[in-house]
Amino acid sequence: MTDIKHGDIVLAAKGITKRYPGLVANDRIDFEIKAGEIHAILGENGAGKTTLMSILFGLVQPDEGEIYAFGKKVHFRSPLDAIDLGVGMVHQTRKLIPAHTVLENILLGHPKAGTILDMKRAGEEVAQLCKHYNYPLDLNAKVWHLAEGEKQMVEIFKALYRGAKVLIMDEPTSALAPPETEKLLESIQVMTRDELAIVPFITHKLPIVLAVSHRVTILRRGQVVARLDTKQSTEQSLAREMVGRDVIFRLERGKAARGRSILRVENLSAFDDKGAQALTDVSFDVHEGEIFGIAGVSGNGQQALAEVLAGLRKAKSGRVLFDDAEISHLTSLQRWQKGIGYIPAEQRTVGSIGNFSLVENMLMNYHFDDAFSKWGFLNEKKARQLTEALIAEYGVATPSPDVKARGLSGGNLQKLILARVFSRKPRLIIVNLPTQGLDVGATEFVQNKLLEARKSGAGILLISEDLDEILALSDRIAPIYEGKFMDVIPAESAVRETIGALMAGLEKKAAA
Amino acid sequence: MKLGRYQIKLEKKSGFTGWQAAVISIVAILFALFLVGFIFLQAGVDPALGYQEIFSYAFLNPFGLPLTLNRAVFLLFCSFAFIVPIRAGLWNIGMAGQAYAGALGAFAVALALGAKGSQTPSLPGGALVGLMILGAMLGGMAVGAIPGILKGKFNTNEIVTTMMINFIMFWLVAYMIKEGGPFMGSGGEGEGFKLTESVRPPLFKDTPFTLWVSLALAALLYILFARTKIGYQIRAFGSSPAAARYAGISPVKISLLVFVAGGLLAGLAGYHYFAAVPGLYKIPKNYGDFGDLAFYGIICGLISQGNPLASIPLALLFGGLTNGGRFVQGKLQLGFGIDYALLGVVMIILVAFQFFFRYRIILKKAEKEN
Ligand SMILES: Nc1ncnc2c1ncn2[C@@H]1O[C@H](COP(=O)(O)OP(=O)(O)OP(=O)(O)O)[C@@H](O)[C@H]1O
Ligand SMILES: [Mg+2]
Numbered sequence: 001m002t003d004i005k006h007g008d009i010v011l012a013a014k015g016i017t018k019r020y021p022g023l024v025a026n027d028r029i030d031f032e033i034k035a036g037e038i039h040a041i042l043g044e045n046g047a048g049k050t051t052l053m054s055i056l057f058g059l060v061q062p063d064e065g066e067i068y069a070f071g072k073k074v075h076f077r078s079p080l081d082a083i084d085l086g087v088g089m090v091h092q093t094r095k096l097i098p099a100h101t102v103l104e105n106i107l108l109g110h111p112k113a114g115t116i117l118d119m120k121r122a123g124e125e126v127a128q129l130c131k132h133y134n135y136p137l138d139l140n141a142k143v144w145h146l147a148e149g150e151k152q153m154v155e156i157f158k159a160l161y162r163g164a165k166v167l168i169m170d171e172p173t174s175a176l177a178p179p180e181t182e183k184l185l186e187s188i189q190v191m192t193r194d195e196l197a198i199v200p201f202i203t204h205k206l207p208i209v210l211a212v213s214h215r216v217t218i219l220r221r222g223q224v225v226a227r228l229d230t231k232q233s234t235e236q237s238l239a240r241e242m243v244g245r246d247v248i249f250r251l252e253r254g255k256a257a258r259g260r261s262i263l264r265v266e267n268l269s270a271f272d273d274k275g276a277q278a279l280t281d282v283s284f285d286v287h288e289g290e291i292f293g294i295a296g297v298s299g300n301g302q303q304a305l306a307e308v309l310a311g312l313r314k315a316k317s318g319r320v321l322f323d324d325a326e327i328s329h330l331t332s333l334q335r336w337q338k339g340i341g342y343i344p345a346e347q348r349t350v351g352s353i354g355n356f357s358l359v360e361n362m363l364m365n366y367h368f369d370d371a372f373s374k375w376g377f378l379n380e381k382k383a384r385q386l387t388e389a390l391i392a393e394y395g396v397a398t399p400s401p402d403v404k405a406r407g408l409s410g411g412n413l414q415k416l417i418l419a420r421v422f423s424r425k426p427r428l429i430i431v432n433l434p435t436q437g438l439d440v441g442a443t444e445f446v447q448n449k450l451l452e453a454r455k456s457g458a459g460i461l462l463i464s465e466d467l468d469e470i471l472a473l474s475d476r477i478a479p480i481y482e483g484k485f486m487d488v489i490p491a492e493s494a495v496r497e498t499i500g501a502l503m504a505g506l507e508k509k510a511a512a
Numbered sequence: 513m514k515l516g517r518y519q520i521k522l523e524k525k526s527g528f529t530g531w532q533a534a535v536i537s538i539v540a541i542l543f544a545l546f547l548v549g550f551i552f553l554q555a556g557v558d559p560a561l562g563y564q565e566i567f568s569y570a571f572l573n574p575f576g577l578p579l580t581l582n583r584a585v586f587l588l589f590c591s592f593a594f595i596v597p598i599r600a601g602l603w604n605i606g607m608a609g610q611a612y613a614g615a616l617g618a619f620a621v622a623l624a625l626g627a628k629g630s631q632t633p634s635l636p637g638g639a640l641v642g643l644m645i646l647g648a649m650l651g652g653m654a655v656g657a658i659p660g661i662l663k664g665k666f667n668t669n670e671i672v673t674t675m676m677i678n679f680i681m682f683w684l685v686a687y688m689i690k691e692g693g694p695f696m697g698s699g700g701e702g703e704g705f706k707l708t709e710s711v712r713p714p715l716f717k718d719t720p721f722t723l724w725v726s727l728a729l730a731a732l733l734y735i736l737f738a739r740t741k742i743g744y745q746i747r748a749f750g751s752s753p754a755a756a757r758y759a760g761i762s763p764v765k766i767s768l769l770v771f772v773a774g775g776l777l778a779g780l781a782g783y784h785y786f787a788a789v790p791g792l793y794k795i796p797k798n799y800g801d802f803g804d805l806a807f808y809g810i811i812c813g814l815i816s817q818g819n820p821l822a823s824i825p826l827a828l829l830f831g832g833l834t835n836g837g838r839f840v841q842g843k844l845q846l847g848f849g850i851d852y853a854l855l856g857v858v859m860i861i862l863v864a865f866q867f868f869f870r871y872r873i874i875l876k877k878a879e880k881e882n
Binding site for chain 2: 344
């Protein structure tokens with residue numbers, strides 16, 4: 001396989017069709033990837049991107065269609081077949097074992113691992129690989145010590161070490177902080193430049209697509225609607241092809257009457273899961289009709305803060321007041337009932353239950369509601385009606401409310417969770433990464449929903465890594481770094497660069 | 513895995529429906545019976561004859577059938593005791609200990625109110641029966657609460673705690689009925705005391721009333737999981753503890769609840785066999801056999817995939833096999849315990865079948881190494 005030249009077609013799909021009960025996820029798709037190119041797949045939530053990539057990796061069997069690898073017709077019965085032929089995939093949800101070292105994780109499941117376990121030689125080879133791509137990795141570090149971006153690279157090196165010539169990445173940057181994203185993209189570019197690694201990657205972030213990809217394939221409702229050269233595209237044109245209409249990238253924040261303080265946090269400190277101090281002496285308040293934005297790179301204590309406020313984590317010290325009454329000791333159930341709504345960042349493991357139907361998932365925030373049960377029996381009809389109404393209102397793409405949440409695409413699941421929490425009309429909304437995995441249209445929709453809630457008087461604590469999102473929505477902005485607020489800045493006087501620097505811990509708080 | 517020139521791979525298949533699962537179970541059971549046929553051959557017995565004896569005694573014989581039913585009801589209560597916690601993702605393997613606790617609870621009430629031997633108790637029989645049942649439930653609940661609290665509060669492994677409590681309860685029963693405890697019978701034969709006439713519950717259609725209770729409970733539990741709020745909370749916790757916690761469901765409450773309920777159900781099993789089955793009305797010498805039988809509640813619960821209705825035919829089958837197996841062992845002079853051999857093989861085959869149907873085995877020629 002050494003005779004592949006730049007520009008050769010290395011992986012091709014012809015007439016791929018995949019049907020799920022009630023919908024066609026991929027509809028006669030033709031698709032090809034050339035050696036040395038970065039190929040972006042774009043499409044709205046539920047357009048069928050993940051399905052197509054899973055088929056190319058042998059995870060999902062197509063109903064119709066053929067796959068060609070390096071010019072030969074192939075039949076992938078499982079990912080093992082795909083890996084044998086040099087196709088690797090990096091999933092959005094990582095599959096590394098945290099307690100093992102980087103090297104062990106890279107070797108784990110390697111076809112040769114059973115027969116020759118020459119750790120020393122393997123280590124040297126992997127180190128060579130890292131050096132080649134200019135991405136230093138401590139091979140003996142335990143994986144749980146690593147930052148998200150480094151874990152992502154471990155996954156990539158794992159695939160490369162197995163001889164991947166084609167690397168498929170599903171939303172590789174959605175869990176990464178901006179600097180990590182840049183580093184990752186640099187490495188990807190190096191890979192395609194001098195080697196023959198080919199990276200069809202999926203993302204919703206149009207600037208990234210424009211910056212690094214060579215070609216773009218756009219899917220809409222399971223069909224290919226456009227194949228473009230990136231050079232000839234703009235953010236506007238890509239969005240138009242994806243959605244089928246013009247998308248306005250502007251939000252009307254408008255004015256909202258700032259009411260009295262609804263959430264008060266005093267000197268809050270908390271530990272993370274590993275017992276390390278995650279949050280140190282944080283104090284702030286959120287008012288009715290206000291969006292209080294916490295800007296920070298993931299892993300700087302936002303998660304612990306959100307969990308403490310939602311009643312899912314014990315604070316080490318400090319107080320939390322809601323409506324002027326202390327709630328530090330209340331359970332999560334009591335907080336829901338008081339009108340505090342929490343939208344977690346972990347949509348698959350915390351925000352939803354995969355093997356429950358959408359109706360049952362809706363009940364996650366309604367089972368305790370007296371309007372939805374009588375004599376201990378749940379009112380299923382009512383739950384179904386609510387689910388159907390919200391599916392329609394939020395445009396969740398699904399054939400029926402009886403499908404399992406597992407079957408929803410990432411963006412559609414996020415819409416369902418948001419719809420569920422918003423429908424309770426909480427007076428305080430704690431929302432962590434609200435638009436992760438959402439397409440441009442849905443992002444706009446969700447951001448407008450947050451503004452609507454603000455207008456109707458809810459207080460909103462918005463946690464995000466996306467500086468644009470923070471700047472567009474927040475009334476006040478608190479950059480967070482290593483568990484401390486670096487400052488609290490009113491939106492009027494917020495300067496993008498300053499906040500970016502504070503998020504990176506570069507400047508100390510100016511005034512106490 | 514490599515096997516000569518072939519490479520074997522396992523691949524998990526997506527879930528299958530309840531009906532498919534039922535068909536798989538039936539085929540597996542038939543296959544297991546076929547295999548055990550070889551054991552019969554080995555012993556010089558025609559398998560067809562062996563099975564005919566087992567099944568006709570277990571399900572047709574006027575003496576055998578009631579025994580089968582009594583065992584089936586005991587098993588059914590035990591499988592409920594397993595099913596309720598397993599729907600919350602927790603493993604109750606303490607049915608034996610909880611059933612013993614139920615028996616002790618019931619007999620403690622009887623003893624306290626003078627329903628021992630030929631005494632005349634102070635209360636009317638009906639009221640006493642009710643109190644004994646209550647005692648059985650409380651006994652089971654108390655013993656079930658221990659692993660529940662330990663799990664909920666300290667996340668102690670429930671398999672270990674329930675297992676340990678089995679041993680403790682086994683020895684507690686031994687003490688109570690033969691080593692000097694207050695439940696000793698008058699004969700000094702190492703058995704518990706016998707209940708007076710008036711607290712022996714009446715039979716309905718020639719079967720203990722507990723049979724009807726167990727069937728009603730199957731339906732109730734089914735509805736509980738399918739329709740009620742608490743059933744929903746248990747299932748949510750069983751599917752994803754983190755998501756359930758997010759949804760305001762307390763892990764402590766659910767752990768405690770399912771184990772207390774499990775203990776209650778197993779306690780009823782103890783009441784049923786020792787206080788409601790005709791001809792017994794005491795904790796017998798061989799009470800340990802029932803502890804062994806209780807473990808088959810796990811198998812029933814697992815095969816039925818946590819569905820209380822589906823465990824009815826399974827309990828009936830296992831009750832019949834143990835009963836009929838024991839019978840042919842005596843009748844055909846077999847030199848081994850055919851009842852447990854049968855159950856053991858059925859169990860292994862069932863588990864193996866579940867595995868093979870969940871995974872697809874791929875056999876492909878290993879590629880030549882270059
Ligand atoms: N296992 C499944 N069972 C049923 N339906 C499924 C399954 N997997 C995907 N689907 C459906 O197929 C469609 C395409 O899903 P896919 O995950 O490919 O979308 P996507 O383009 O990756 O979307 P997103 O941007 O939200 O990740 C969706 O409507 C989804 O609900
Ligand atoms: Mg996707």
